[in-house]
Amino acid sequence: MSKSRDFLGPYRLSRLIRIGSTAEVWEAVDDTDMQKKKYALKVLRSNCANDKSEVAALKHEFNVGKALSSPRIIKVVDFIADKGRPFLVLELFSELNMKQALRKGPEPLGYIVDKIVEQAAEGLYYMHTKNWIHRDIKPDNYLVARDGETKLIDFTIAETKRTGISKLFYKAKTVQGTRSYMSPEQIRGKLCDERSDIYSFGCVVYELVTGKPPFTGQTPNDLLSKHISASIPSAAAQNNNVTSELAGLIKRMMAKKQEDxxxxxxxxLKEYRAIETWRKRPRVPEESVFDEVGGVKSADDMVKRPGS
Incomplete structure (x- = not known):
């Protein structure tokens, strides 16, 4: 699928936005629509297209996403398989995820961080009201536009909230998540609830205001052990422009015990809206990180781009 005129179903692939280990994300045009409406297609890569577990994960993402309707969450439109390639049809939104927007540190986003944090939290809160636990909250799973509009994406490992007797017999089949943002209970394979996502979101807010995740490790196990037992770092110590009130809130979000x-x-959200993020509010930068978004036409182009 390296030519811009290639089709999947009624969708003409116009430009590759991003490529990952299992899927490609394309900008596409619905040629059956009089207005030529644009969408994003999340397409399983050819080496994963016949992998039952990957197809099941994509279907699961569709089933979760189709039930969610919020301006803070990416709209999932359809699940289709064409030419042996299963794919999701999604609302087309910003090309930058939060991780990419942070590639030059927190300063370029500093002037809109309040809006980003609030909208990111609103999307997660809405998902929780629908009894879904995301379980993979991280900067990569938030799309951010140049004005700060933010949407939550990727429901691949989301689980329904357990209640009643089902909580007592919960046992994770496999430990899933992203090591830099996983809560202690998620690492241990225990039951996750809203507070597990809050831990991960605390890691995200820490990275938004400091430019780096709260924990790093020499090995994957070293990183995981820090989430379980290491003292919680202060965002204010990493960036002296962060207020002590926000640093304290982040620490509580990342408490080792869920009840804390x-x-x-x-x-x-109520507490965040009542405090200041910065000791001194950052200025609007002269150059925006969003100005550097460049189009690519094929998977080969994306692979060759430095830092992609």
């Missing part, structure tokens, strides 16, 4: 964290994302 804010009880809900709504409780976090």
């Amino acid at each position: 964290r804010p009880a809900s994302v709504w409780e976090f």
Whole structure:
């Protein structure tokens, strides 16, 4: 699928936005639509197209996403398989995820961080009200536009919230998540709830205001052990422009025990809106990180681009 005129179903692939280990994300045009409406297609790569587990994960993402309707969450439109390639049809939104937007540190986003944090939290809170636990909250799974509009994406490993007797018999089949952002209970394969996502979101807010995740490790196991037992770092110590109030809130979000964290994302939002993020508000940068988004036409182009 390296030519811009290639089709999947009614969708003409116009430009590759991003490529990952299992999927490609394309900008596409619905040629059956009079207005030639644009969408994003999340397409399983050819080496994964017949992998039952990958196809099941994509279907699961569709089933979760189709039930969610919020301006803070990416709209999932359809699940289709064409030419042996299963794919999701998604709302087309910003090309930069939060991780990419942070590639030059927190300063270029500093002037809109308040908006980003609030909208990111609103999307997560909405998902929780629909009894879904995301379980993979990280900067990569938030799309950010140049004005700060933010949407939550990727529901591949989301689980329904367990209640009643089902909580007592929960046992994770496999430990899933992203090591830099996983809560202690998720690492241990224990039951995750809203507070597990709050831990991960605390890691995200820490990275938004400091430019780096709260923990790093020499090995994967070293990194995981720090989430379980290492003291929680202070965002204010990493960036002296961060207020002590926000640094304290992040620490509570990342408490080792679930009961020591804010009880809900709504409780976090109420507190966050009552405090200042910065000691001195950052200025609007002369050059925006969003100005550097360049189009590519094929998977080969994306692979060759430095830092892609």
